[in-house]
Amino acid sequence: MxxxxxxxxxxxxxxxxxxxxxxxxxxxxxxxxxxxxxxxxxxxxxxxxxxxxxxxxxxxxxxxxxxxxxxxxxxxxxxxxxxxMRRSVVENIAYPLRLAGIKRADARMRAYTWATRIGLGEAAERAALGLSGxxxxxxxxARALIRxxxxxxxxxxxxxxxxxxxxxxxxxxxxxxxxxxxxxxxxxxxxxxxxxxxxxxxxxxxxxxxxxxxxxxxxxxxxxxxxxxxxxxxxx
Missing domain, CATH: 3.40.50.300 (P-loop containing nucleotide triphosphate hydrolases)
Known part of the structure; x- marks a missing residue:
């Protein structure tokens, strides 16, 4: 429903x-x-x-x-x-999928797609804490919409x-x-x-x-x- x-x-x-x-x-x-x-x-x-x-x-x-x-x-x-979180951009985006039980490799692949979509593909492995506002x-x-x-x-x-x-x-x-x-x-x-x-x-x-x-x-x-x-x- x-x-x-x-x-x-x-x-x-x-x-x-x-x-x-x-x-x-x-x-x-x-x-x-x-x-x-x-x-x-x-x-x-x-x-x-x-x-x-x-x-x-x-x-x-x-x-x-x-x-x-x-x-x-x-x-x-x-x-x-x-x-x-004190993780990379891609790991931040993948986090909700991991909570939902999706395997790490699959979650990261989908997170990479989202990182590219929002213009952060080249920063995917950078620490999220170093990003601008x-x-x-x-x-x-991206983290909210990935699910x-x-x-x-x-x-x-x-x-x-x-x-x-x-x-x-x-x-x-x-x-x-x-x-x-x-x-x-x-x-x-x-x-x-x-x-x-x-x-x-x-x-x-x-x-x-x-x-x-x-x-x-x-x-x-x-x-x-x-x-x-x-x-x-x-x-x-």
Whole structure:
């Protein structure tokens, strides 16, 4: 069975007495890219982690289209600052396949293919810790996509990258969507959101103010906070 739809009803994440996000009601289904936006501290990262299942649910309900163990195996998450293991580029990319029980030779062969695909073929045997920020993000994407996840969560993957690296990452994301992966991604970059989004989830103070088609959000935002955000005003 498929991971989608993902349905959150009254879902809440908190640490001690502080609510990080929620309660939220949200359904993720269909194909394409959902962009999660909002001012700093709105709860974007917490929402992604909650939907992915790595932030503990402290209230409400979260349901996938399949059993929990199956859903976890069919998802991946790329963090804003990806973790590089003390291994070569190719061994980093191959790691998820090794965890899945694929033989080392087969995993490395597939990882080499991905390394070449993301422009790191010549660096395949280099230490991953020596890569630039943009190269690390491309490696993290390859490591997430090598198992062809049904759903991929990305937490501001281009936040610290220059224009060229951002363009390369966005090209990889477009290829992933074309191959059938559903993307749920946070970004603070309005231009990137306009380029990529099929739908937008707008967060403010831990709550979802709007969840709508991208064209509707950018042309006719409904809430005052969203209107200010789209204008480029400071939203507190």
């Amino acid at each position: 498929a991971v989608l739809p993902i349905r959150a009803k009254g879902a809440t994440a908190r640490r001690r007495s502080k609510v990080l996000v929620g309660p939220v009601d949200l359904t993720i289904e269909g194909a394409g890219i959902t962009i999660v936006m909002g001012p700093n501290g709105a709860g974007k990262t917490s929402l992604l982690k909650l939907l992915h299942g790595i932030e503990r649910l402290r209230g409400g309900h979260l349901h996938y289209g399949c059993a929990l163990a199956e859903a976890r195996a069919k998802q991946a998450f790329v963090f804003q600052t990806p973790v590089m 943009g190269e690390r993000q491309k490696l993290a994407l 062809a996840p049904e759903v991929l969560f990305l937490d501001e993957p281009c936040a610290a990258l220059d224009g060229r690296a951002t363009r390369e990452i966005e090209a990889l994301l477009g290829e992933a969507v074309a191959a059938g992966t559903r993307l749920i991604m946070s970004t603070h970059d309005m231009g990137q959101a306009r380029r990529l989004a099929d739908e937008v989830v707008f967060l403010h103070k831990g709550r979802i103010e709007e969840a709508t088609a991208a064209t509707t959000f950018f042309e006719r935002p409904a809430s005052e906070a969203a209107q200010a955000f789209v204008r480029g005003d400071i939203v507190e």
